[in-house]
Amino acid sequence: MNRINVKKLGFAFALTGTLIYLGCMIIMTTAGQEGTISFFNSLLHGLDTTSIIKMDVPLMEAFFGIVQTFILGWLIGACIAAFYNVQLKNKGV
Numbered sequence: 001m002n003r004i005n006v007k008k009l010g011f012a013f014a015l016t017g018t019l020i021y022l023g024c025m026i027i028m029t030t031a032g033q034e035g036t037i038s039f040f041n042s043l044l045h046g047l048d049t050t051s052i053i054k055m056d057v058p059l060m061e062a063f064f065g066i067v068q069t070f071i072l073g074w075l076i077g078a079c080i081a082a083f084y085n086v087q088l089k090n091k092g093v
Helices: 006-043 059-090
Strands: none
Touching (some): 006 059
């Protein structure tokens, strides 16, 4: 088995999370409150998101959300790759 590059997988996870975050922003901007609620209710198997959807997100809060999502995504991807690589070492490969 091949080793996974920790930095590259971390970056891939980070970019994927950031794209999902940006997609959410686009949905909220274009669909309005009712469309956003409908979208997330159907995405979350009927969970009612009416009381937790916040439409008036300040620009700075959205920016920090993107940055935090990128960092957490990188850490998650890097951890997955590192844990995978450690298991390869333990098996003598």
